Amino acid sequence: MLQQTEEHTEITAQLEKIVGKEWVSNHPEEILIYSYDMTEHPPHSPDYVIMPKTVEEIQEIMKVANKYKIPVVPFVTGANIGGLTIPLKGGLIVDLKRMDRILHVNTDDMYMIIEPGVTFGHVNKRLEEDYPEFRYCYPFAPPFASVMANALLGGLNNLSLKYGCMSEVINGIEAVLPNGKVVKIGTCMCWDDHWWGRAPMPDLLGLFTSWQGMTGIVTKIALQIWPKKPIQDWKFVTGNDLASIYKLVKKIAILDIMNDILLISIETMKMILGVPLGKAVHLEGEPRWAAIFDFSANTQKEYEAKIEILENAFKDLKKVDPKAIYTSINTTIKLFGSLFEAFQKMPMTIGGMLEYGGLTWVGTYMTSNPETVVKGVHTAFALIEKYNFEKCLYTRMMKGGHYYAFRFLLRFSKEKEGETERMRQLNQELFESLFELGAFPYKTPAAFTERILERCDENWAELLKIVKNAIDPNMIMNPGRWGFK
């Protein structure tokens, strides 16, 4: 924390001058609320929370931060589940909620340009109202998470089977560098009205994706949108043998006929259904795993062909897992309740997941090799059982089966004494075990990066430092992450 000095007063005055007094706070209430999120990651207080409205204001904030060497942490909703907006070294939380415009939707090249505060809900609304023939994609997250943050942090969502993590659908960005200069990346560097791609020029986007706000504040982003196909459907498969159902998932994934395939445990289904904390467990006689196939088609013939492929693959599963079940989403909704309508009404909030104060995960990307996936599940389940939490597996095939999103959604009570600390220990152990199997944590929490830096190619680590030093010599941007103090 900054000490209450003359300098502190000076900084306050300068920040207030930039954005107006009502948009700067160093009151204990904001300092507390912005010091933690829903995860188990330890809290740390900012010195200020500031809410700019314009790029120019952010430029001025950066100049002040650089002058006084104050840490700067960009923030929109803090729902990243990596503890990434907890200001590990204090400083300024730059809450970007007020920058919430969808600036342009380009239907020729199919992209939208948005500001940081734009949420999935607002994108959905705008497209439904003004461009109903187009769609974006939605994560398993509340509707009011930031679309930009999801993309910059390499998040995943319901088109990840097709496109991979969401940083892969970024056409370009505008960002304010720590020195206050504005930089544009992608075709927009030449033309203000062309944001259609990042090739063919040296691609500098990687300076901002998965850097967790350590290289600047992104103020505009162009993201691809896609035509919405007239037929959309979901099929559910439940099974009892992990290796067999995973084989089905992989087989379908590589055919490039689905939008999304999830493989989850029965505990996750129960959590979605609102089973109370601690009660989402597998019971004798229940199916163990569920796969959800999300697909669309331009014609009835295309739709039927996809169904035929899926049903034939299911027949193969049935031979080795006779109790496996194949159902439509409507049957699933009838059997398990309207909460499963969530899959049809993205973006959505799953109350059962979020209503105990604490939610976390070890979320990783890893190989889609079947043996590794099965081993990963068994390893993780043993650890989760050791700590007596729920085995909520939530996995997703990525980019046509090129890799796999492998994670465990872990809800916990922040009210129960010691539970947060227990969750911290579990997550550290989960990370260590999965990392050994080749699983890399996305939205990488600070607690894991030390281990990664120990293991990684030393020249990679050196290059990381060179780049960071060049862009942010005073180390003001979100310090405390990836080894940068």
Added chain:
Amino acid sequence: MTDEISKYKEEIYSCSRCGTCKYIYHVYDDSCPSGTKFRFETFYPSGKLHIARGLLEGKLEWSERIRDIIFACPTCGNCTVQCQCRQHDVLVEIFEALRADAVSHGVGPLPNQKVFAESIEKEHNPYKEDHSHRLNWKEGIETEVPLKDKAEILYFVGCTSSYRQKDLAQATIKILNKIGVDYTVSEDEWCCGSPIMRTGQLESVENLVKHNLDLIKRTGAKKVVTSCAGCYRTIKIDFPKYADQLEGVEILHITEFLQQMIEAGKLQLPKKLENVVVTYHDPCHLGRHSGVYDAPRTIIQAIPGVTLIEMPRIRENAWCCGAGGGVKAAFKEWAVEISNERIEEAKKTGCSILLSACPFCKTNLEDAIKETNSELKFMDIVSLINELL
């Protein structure tokens, strides 16, 4: 001193700050007047829960800033609809508990809200008006106002209609007289207690509730009808928290009563309007707090010549007018700003009349119409019905 919020500890800890309370679920329009205006996380419903948590854990101390945050909320209850988690039902209760604790701790309420309690204590109304003038709204009214000891129906006028929006009381009386029901009003009516309950000033609430319940019992009324959404919510929902439920007494908002009369064929509207487009604003205390959405719409649709065009945010998703929860008294400009947004929304329907059914909504929406020089006309449903009888 966190006695009141301690009762809600489990619900307070349920909130993970997912943000779903911030906007209308699956519609994505703004839902929270406070968060929409002030934007810091603290001002959203989830932020207020985390302030409560900070107080419970001793990480925050009562301060003027906390007071300003927790009282900068019209307690419209929109968050109770949008929140998808188990604490959603009691969000307004938690905010009111926070306010009660703020008052116990000596930091609340805001100065202009203190007047409510002082005035109610002295004059039994929040407006510093002489209690003996409670029935002055009768002056000049060209119809009889019954002041009987006993009647089938007690018309509970409410302080706002008695002292500020007298035309609503007058219109209601004229309607009741034209229908010809056995009813009475009472000069011994006291404030229902809504202004002090909403602002955490609970000291004299029990006394008010007891007095008004005694009054109802004395009249032998089988129905209590009120044209005030605030009184309705308070008598129906809050009174039972402080005293035994009234046995065999139906509490009705005037719109529910008129709906009953229309359905029983006892209320016919002889005059008609000439192709008038109207829209309807759901008062929070009538709609979200009490679940009355259909009665006013049934009445509107029964009016010959009227077309009801709805705004995008209606029923449980209705945008608050901004007058509730003590906001009109403490944040005058912001209250009208909230109403301005509603007026803009109403104008987009192409209506010429904005209807509602609450004297607070009337005050604030008319203030916004005046401030923006809008050509839109506000009418309470009772005023319109009275004109058509």
